[in-house]
Amino acid sequence: MRFELLTKPQGDVLGRYARSRARVTFIMGPLGSGKTFESCSKIFNLMCEQKPNALGIRKTRFYAIRNTYPDLMSTTVKDWLELFGELGKFKGGGMEPPSHTLKFKLRDKSTVHSELVFLALDKPLSIKKLRGAQVTGFWLNETKELDKAIVDMADLRHGRYPSPMDGGATWHGMIGDTNAPDDDSWYYELSETNKPEDWEFYRQPGGVYREMITNEAGRQEWTGKWLLNEEAENLNNLPEGYYRKGIEGKSEPWIAVNLANEFGTVMDGRPIYQDQWRDNIHMSEDIEVIPDLPLAIGLDFGLTPAAIFGQQTPIGKVNIIDELTSEGMGINQFITSVVKPHINIHYPKHKISWIGDPSGNRRMDTDEQTVFKELYDEFKIDCEAANSNDPTIRWEAVRWFLEQMRDGKPAMQVHKRCKIIRKGFNGGYQLRRLQVTGTTRYTDKADKNKYSHPHDALQYLMMFYKGDYGKTSEGFSRPDDANEDRWSR
Numbered sequence: 001m002r003f004e005l006l007t008k009p010q011g012d013v014l015g016r017y018a019r020s021r022a023r024v025t026f027i028m029g030p031l032g033s034g035k036t037f038e039s040c041s042k043i044f045n046l047m048c049e050q051k052p053n054a055l056g057i058r059k060t061r062f063y064a065i066r067n068t069y070p071d072l073m074s075t076t077v078k079d080w081l082e083l084f085g086e087l088g089k090f091k092g093g094g095m096e097p098p099s100h101t102l103k104f105k106l107r108d109k110s111t112v113h114s115e116l117v118f119l120a121l122d123k124p125l126s127i128k129k130l131r132g133a134q135v136t137g138f139w140l141n142e143t144k145e146l147d148k149a150i151v152d153m154a155d156l157r158h159g160r161y162p163s164p165m166d167g168g169a170t171w172h173g174m175i176g177d178t179n180a181p182d183d184d185s186w187y188y189e190l191s192e193t194n195k196p197e198d199w200e201f202y203r204q205p206g207g208v209y210r211e212m213i214t215n216e217a218g219r220q221e222w223t224g225k226w227l228l229n230e231e232a233e234n235l236n237n238l239p240e241g242y243y244r245k246g247i248e249g250k251s252e253p254w255i256a257v258n259l260a261n262e263f264g265t266v267m268d269g270r271p272i273y274q275d276q277w278r279d280n281i282h283m284s285e286d287i288e289v290i291p292d293l294p295l296a297i298g299l300d301f302g303l304t305p306a307a308i309f310g311q312q313t314p315i316g317k318v319n320i321i322d323e324l325t326s327e328g329m330g331i332n333q334f335i336t337s338v339v340k341p342h343i344n345i346h347y348p349k350h351k352i353s354w355i356g357d358p359s360g361n362r363r364m365d366t367d368e369q370t371v372f373k374e375l376y377d378e379f380k381i382d383c384e385a386a387n388s389n390d391p392t393i394r395w396e397a398v399r400w401f402l403e404q405m406r407d408g409k410p411a412m413q414v415h416k417r418c419k420i421i422r423k424g425f426n427g428g429y430q431l432r433r434l435q436v437t438g439t440t441r442y443t444d445k446a447d448k449n450k451y452s453h454p455h456d457a458l459q460y461l462m463m464f465y466k467g468d469y470g471k472t473s474e475g476f477s478r479p480d481d482a483n484e485d486r487w488s489r
Contacts, residue, residue: 050171101114144179303328340379391445394462
């Protein structure tokens with residue numbers, strides 16, 4: 001049987017990804033951009049480029065990794081076999097992972113003898129499947145879905161096949177393709193910040209992009225419209241109107257990640273501030289802390305305490321300037337090891353008001369102590385309690401500022417360093433979708449996740465600035481020395 005593969009990358013970025021022989025090469029692109037096909041072609045070319053041994057055999061072994069078995073079989077295996085299934089024997093099922101063994105001759109009479117093993121690794125514990133692996137390289141299909149621990153282990157297992165007796169690996173490393181991941185993912189951190197040596201990250205143009213205008217303040221502002229991108233790749237292989245029709249009926253976050261190729265998160269629930277929050281106008285990196293004006297800190301308690309720092313300007317605008325979060329620590333440890341050092345370094349001369357979760361006035365089961373009293377006794381923090389824990393009242397305090405303007409600018413802006421608050425606004429802080437048939441329904445309370453605690457603290461803070469705060473009837477009496485100097489002032 002004669003097999004001839006004639007391919008041409010359908011775009012400049014695809015071409016550079018295909019030609020790269022860096023140790024690690026990843027490509028990020030929108031749906032329909034041809035990146036999976038290019039990864040298949042790249043693996044095949046690497047098989048053919050392996051230097052033949054003394055017997056004229058080009059020996060290689062690759063692992064193709066996907067996060068779940070259904071995705072592995074329905075996408076990764078299927079795409080590979082559609083291209084190269086006739087060149088070898090596929091074996092699936094049983095105790096061993098699926099594999100495709102290829103054996104064919106090239107024009108120079110050398111023989112390509114390669115094996116592609118398909119693995120589903122959905123958890124960090126799955127790395128045990130890689131221990132002892134002797135491979136030439138890895139293909140990480142839909143890279144963003146893989147845990148960093150799996151990627152780390154894979155990076156230490158390539159280049160071990162073929163053996164030195166067969167000449168060793170001509171090339172060894174990892175390749176991967178992915179849709180846009182979350183902006184707090186390991187992929188984002190490595191591609192945008194750390195950029196390890198001999199790791200190359202390619203980013204394709206989106207199928208659509210945002211229409212931007214310059215507003216009266218001289219800043220770029222999104223009009224709310226998506227435009228078709230003539231620079232998109234692989235258009236010749238897509239159905240007519242693929243991206244134009246693809247944006248219809250889709251949410252902004254879904255389009256941004258899947259079609260515009262922007263870093264972000266697509267959530268399953270309903271974002272609580274979806275009608276008020278606009279990332280391009282409510283986020284800013286130009287916020288400066290005003291030295292002579294006081295600060296306020298919203299506190300959420302529990303075992304994941306959070307603190308949100310705000311400052312109100314003379315025209316009534318509120319700037320959210322800092323966020324501190326934690327996991328697995330009580331409020332005492334949080335204040336001691338996280339909040340207090342941060343204030344001493346960054347805000348040592350500011351007067352600070354503290355506003356907290358009203359539940360902090362409830363007596364503890366162990367010693368009749370309240371969180372508010374503990375804060376005062378231990379740190380001389382005189383914390384006010386927000387006057388309500390009703391979610392609707394708390395959300396409305398935030399919405400009130402999001403919808404207001406002050407001197408031509410939003411009445412509330414968040415500094416870009418506040419990444420968790422930002423992601424919460426962009427969909428992480430949401431009402432959970434109920435698993436019911438028929439009409440889509442949601443819970444009436446925010447889903448408890450890593451975004452809910454800092455957003456609770458933000459709500460107490462915004463109630464303070466709006467004026468909806470004060471001690472509850474269960475609060476403790478303020479000691480006579482409440483006006484003494486404290487470390488926070």
